[in-house]
Amino acid sequence: MFAEKNCHFFLLLLAGSTLVMANPVPGSCKLPNCRRPGTSIPGSLEASKIPQMVVLTFEDGVNSKQFKHLKEIFGETYKNPNGCPMKYTFFPTDIDNEYNVSSLLAGMGYELASHSLTHKVPPSAWSNMTADEFKQEMVGMKTKLTTHSNAKVAGARIPFLELGGDVPYQVFQENGFVWDSSMIAGSLTYQNDAPVWPFTLDEPVSKKYCAFGKCPKGSYPGLWEFPLNRLYNDKGEACSLVDRCELPDNTAGVLKFLRKNFYDQYYNKNRTPFGMYLHISWLRWSAIFDSAKAFLEEVAKLDDVYVVTVSQALDWVKNPTPLSQISTLPSWNCKQ
Numbered sequence: 001m002f003a004e005k006n007c008h009f010f011l012l013l014l015a016g017s018t019l020v021m022a023n024p025v026p027g028s029c030k031l032p033n034c035r036r037p038g039t040s041i042p043g044s045l046e047a048s049k050i051p052q053m054v055v056l057t058f059e060d061g062v063n064s065k066q067f068k069h070l071k072e073i074f075g076e077t078y079k080n081p082n083g084c085p086m087k088y089t090f091f092p093t094d095i096d097n098e099y100n101v102s103s104l105l106a107g108m109g110y111e112l113a114s115h116s117l118t119h120k121v122p123p124s125a126w127s128n129m130t131a132d133e134f135k136q137e138m139v140g141m142k143t144k145l146t147t148h149s150n151a152k153v154a155g156a157r158i159p160f161l162e163l164g165g166d167v168p169y170q171v172f173q174e175n176g177f178v179w180d181s182s183m184i185a186g187s188l189t190y191q192n193d194a195p196v197w198p199f200t201l202d203e204p205v206s207k208k209y210c211a212f213g214k215c216p217k218g219s220y221p222g223l224w225e226f227p228l229n230r231l232y233n234d235k236g237e238a239c240s241l242v243d244r245c246e247l248p249d250n251t252a253g254v255l256k257f258l259r260k261n262f263y264d265q266y267y268n269k270n271r272t273p274f275g276m277y278l279h280i281s282w283l284r285w286s287a288i289f290d291s292a293k294a295f296l297e298e299v300a301k302l303d304d305v306y307v308v309t310v311s312q313a314l315d316w317v318k319n320p321t322p323l324s325q326i327s328t329l330p331s332w333n334c335k336q
């Protein structure tokens, strides 16, 4: 579930909180552990020489009924150019997750990340949580996935993408999270800007790269942000999750939207990872799922497109590798 408020942003006055403000030494922010937000390609490589990554994520708990649908995108059709299966990232919550199913996914090499225990409403609950409450929710889910699904949990997404200032990032950093994927980037209407590559939170993030909600003001060295770059419909209106976009209720219309965003904004620009962010419940809605399948089938035919997990995408960003040497990146090789 997710609700993006377009009309107002929150200004957060961090009275009394202890922030570690960045005092970076010029030139000290370097890969693999530090990257400033921006649109330039990591490693200064040319767009035509790098893989175009696609990152497909599913929010909320998984069960056996959905697994039947998911199996449709696990098949032989859905392979990367190196012959390995396409990989996706799941963000389950405890309230609606069947741990034997998420365990199956983890065993197949899909990524599991924390999306809280309760996903409680209203959304504003998340922007006003104490560190203890937030820790219980997000670290609690990480622990459950680790113990009950044998998953290696590196990342998180905050419910409703409702940022809570510095609280979430302090909790992430203190509890061994490697990345977060909750910040929205990009303008509210289509401006033909290139999307933003993932970055670290070594320096306080500006509104340009954290364009919605209570952004953190502190510095979290080495913690990665995998931003949700906004997508645009044919009226130029923005949305961050595919199933929250105002789109035609038919497969052809949704596929056209995916293709236009993919080719115009990513593949033919700076090749930022193209994010397709869905809710697991939308597997039942054929316009979205069928168009996602048709899109995956199309990109499976391109020899420079790889569908990878958030962690695999970040591994590429940390170690920018030209397409011609992609077999040297261990995390992209088949593990089964």
Ligand SMILES: [Zn+2]
Binding pocket: 001, 002, 059, 060, 115, 119, 159, 160
């Ligand atoms: Zn959710």
